[in-house]
Amino acid sequence: MCGIVGYVGKNAAQDFLISGLKRLEYRGYDSAGIVTLSENGDATLLRAKGKIANLEDKLSNNKRNDKIGIGHTRWATHGEPSEANAHPHQAGKIFLVHNGIIENYKELKEHLTEHEFKSQTDTEVLAALVNSFYKDGKYPLVNAVVQALKLTKGTYGIAVVTTDNPNEIVVARSGSPLVIGVGHGETMLASDAAALVGHTKQAIYLNDGEVAVITRDNVVIKTLNAEPVSAKVEEIETNLAAIQKGGYEHFLLKEIMEQPESLAETLRGRINEKEGTVRLGGPGLSQEQLRKVKHLVIVGCGTAYHAGLMAGYYIEQFTPEITVESVIASEYRYKNAYIPKDSVALIVSQSGETADTLACLREIKKQGIPTIGIVNAIGSTIAREVDGGTYVHVGPEISVASTKAFTSQVVAMVMFGLTIAQAKGARSGILKPYIDELIKLPAAIRETLDEASEAVRKIAQKYASLEHAIYLGRDTAYPAAMEGALKLKEISYVDANAYAFGELKHGPLALVDERFFEVALLPKGELFDKAISNLQEVLARGGQVIAITNVRDFEMPVRDVIVIKDTIKHFAPLLMNLVMQLIAYYVTVAKGYDVDQPRNLAKSVTVE
C-alpha cells in the first residue's frame, strides 16, 4: 500500500509532506516524491528512488516556502521502483499521486495520444486522463477529476493539484483510504491518520465514491454524481509516542515487547473477573442471535489468517456444538461458497484496508450473513463496513511484520467465541479455565518476553547462516508454527515453512538435512508425547532443532531449548509465538536486513 500526504495552509508544505511520508514509509518504500506550488503556481517536483532519506537529500537543495503540496511513498505495482515511476506524476499543469490499481489503464492509455508518457505506471495514465478533461484550465479541476474517474476501473486514493490554482487539492477515493486532517488555517491529507498525529485531532474519513476539494479553511465533499456529502469530523485517537520507536532500535522489537500492554488494552473492560464472564459490546449481536450461531467463517490474510486458524481451534474446544471455518480471503472471495444461514463471519484485519479481505467482506454481506470485524485501525474501511466489530486496540502497528496484532486478534476472537458459548449456556466449568488464563495472559507475556529475549538473542547468530527452516506444532501449536514461519520468512528471507508435526512422515521429513533448522513447539498436554515421537524422527535425521517448551525438565538432544513458564496451559502456543517473534527478529538483525521494512512487502496490501 502506498502512502499519500497533502497540505494546504499557513505553513511550509514541504515540512508536513516529508514528516508525513516518514510516518507512512512503512506502508511502501520503493520510491517517494513531493510537489509543491508557489503562490504564482511555480511547481517544484522532487522524486527519488529508495527511502525517504534519498528524497530529503534532494530537498536540502530545493527548499521552498510554498504553502501547498502533495506527496507519495510508493510500493511498486506497475513498473519497477525508479525515479521516473515515482509519484507525483505530471500531465500538463496537473500533478497527481495515487494509491491503488487502475485496471483498465492500458485501454485508457491508447486514447491519450497527446500525452508523452515518461513512466510505466497506471498512475501517469490517470494523470493524463484528468488532464485530457482539464483542457488547460478550461474546466474546474474537480470536474476533470470526476470525468476521468468515471472512466476508470479499479481502486484509487488520489490527490491532484494544478499550477493554475495553488490553493486547492482535489482528492478522491475508491478502495484506498484517505483521511483529511482539519487544522486551524491549514488542511492536511493522508492515507493513514498516523501522518496527522501531532498536527490535528480532527479528521474526516473519505468514503468510497466521494470526491473532495480541500483548501486551507474548507472541505467540500460530493459524490462522483455531484451529490453533496456532509463532512463528518471524527477524533483521531493515536498519540505521538505510539508511532515513535520509544527507545527501541526497531519498531518490530518495540511492538513485540509492548504486547503485555497492548493485550491488556484488548482485554480492558471486556472480562468481568468477579462473574468470570466475557462481555463484548461491539459485535452488536443479541443473546438470541449468539445462541443460534452454529457456524463461524473467519476470514483473513497472512497473519490475520493464522490468527483465525488458531482462534478456531480454541472456539471449537469450548463450544463443540459449532463448527469453525478459517479461510484465506484471496481464495474464499472467488469460491462463491454457500454459507449456512445460522453463521457469523469474523473479518480479521490489522489495517482494516486489505483488499482481498475487504472484497470477501462485501461478498459475504451479499448473503446476508452478519459480519463482525476484528480490526485494529480505527475508522478503517473494513471497520466501517462490517455490521459490528471488536477493535483490538493495540495501537499503531508500524513494522511490516505483524506481531502484537496477532496476539490480540486471537484473544479477541476467543472472547467472541466465549460470548457465544455463554449465550448457549455452556457450563462455567468449561469456560472458566480459558477466562482465568486470559486474565493472567498479559503478565505471562511479560514474564515470557523477559525470560526469552536474552536466550533467543544469544542463539540467533547460530542459525543466521541457514537458509531453510521447518516449524512444527500440533493442535493450537500448529497455526502458531505457521505464524512463526511467516515471521521468519517475511523479514529474514529464510525459506521457512510450517507443518503439522503429524504430517512430517507424509513428506516434509525428506527435507531434513544440514541446510535446515527446525523450530519445534512442545507444549504440555495430551499431544506432548506424540509430538516428542515426531521430534525423534527429525533428530534421527540430524535435525538442528530449537525446541520451545513449557516442560521444565525437558531432556532431548536438541541443539537449543527455550523453556517458558508453565503457568498458562491452553494459551501456551501464544507464549511460544512470542519466542518465535524474537527468533525472527534476532536472526534478521544478525543477517543485517531491514527489520521493519523488508523487501518486496508493504504493511497493508490494498491491491489484489
Ligand code: AGP
Ligand atoms: C504479517 O506479518 C504480514 N505483514 C501480512 O501477512 C499481513 O498479516 C496481511 O497482509 C494482512 O494484513 P491485515 O491484517 O492488515 O489485513
